[in-house]
Amino acid sequence: MDPNKEIQNNQQKQENIDAYLLNRLDTDTLADFKKRMELFPEFRALVEEQRLLLKGVEERNMKNSLEEFHTEIIEEPEKKSFSVGWWALAASFLILISVSTWAILITGDSPEKVFAENFKPDPGLPTTMGTSSDYEFYYGMVSYKRKEYADAISRWETIYAANPENDTLVYFLGVANLANGNARQAEKYLQLAKQKTESAFHEDIQYYLALALLKENKIKEAKETLAKSKSPESIVLLKEINSL
Numbered sequence: 001m002d003p004n005k006e007i008q009n010n011q012q013k014q015e016n017i018d019a020y021l022l023n024r025l026d027t028d029t030l031a032d033f034k035k036r037m038e039l040f041p042e043f044r045a046l047v048e049e050q051r052l053l054l055k056g057v058e059e060r061n062m063k064n065s066l067e068e069f070h071t072e073i074i075e076e077p078e079k080k081s082f083s084v085g086w087w088a089l090a091a092s093f094l095i096l097i098s099v100s101t102w103a104i105l106i107t108g109d110s111p112e113k114v115f116a117e118n119f120k121p122d123p124g125l126p127t128t129m130g131t132s133s134d135y136e137f138y139y140g141m142v143s144y145k146r147k148e149y150a151d152a153i154s155r156w157e158t159i160y161a162a163n164p165e166n167d168t169l170v171y172f173l174g175v176a177n178l179a180n181g182n183a184r185q186a187e188k189y190l191q192l193a194k195q196k197t198e199s200a201f202h203e204d205i206q207y208y209l210a211l212a213l214l215k216e217n218k219i220k221e222a223k224e225t226l227a228k229s230k231s232p233e234s235i236v237l238l239k240e241i242n243s244l
Helices: 003-021 027-039 041-079 084-105 111-118 132-145 149-162 167-179 183-194 202-215 219-226 232-242
Strands: none
Touching: 003 027, 003 041, 027 041, 041 132, 111 202, 111 232, 132 149, 132 167, 149 167, 167 183, 167 202, 183 202, 202 219, 202 232, 219 232
């Protein structure tokens, strides 16, 4: 079986499960989903496994939120020492910066604008649990899908230290860092992933690597990265970069 097709099928299945657990399915799709759970015990078990995993993540997030809330209460007296005038001045600077940024972005294409229009994080892999050794990776994938990129990166970097040859792990470390605003670190991982030419993510690696380079204003390198890519997304991106 084509590995890319298998990844896409598993990804679609996982996205449907995630949408069901987050109450995002429309009426017709929801009815079909429930019917499938009734007919296939293995699929029903898969949904329950994912529900428990998401519950664990939510409980951890709630614990972290409470700890941050308590910390803010303790620090509140110190924060009040800032004068109202200081906050007004800070607000003025923020407004000035926002207006300046907006003015720059509307005056034609720029690397930052092209990046913003084309970057969308990889939707991620199915988060079904496998062996115990995979648990931390998939726990990180849950965080990644919830846009908690820092947590995902922290978990995956621990795994990477012990297994730097895993091309899937290196690829998602690159994309997660790019989504988290660290283009330089993203480039590092994606350059490593690019060396794995047999990877099922090879085309995606080139696309996100070009975006990381573009974010760093390395326009020439971004063009070179996309020069031989055949994916529709890369072709569109290259065309936009060529117009800069």
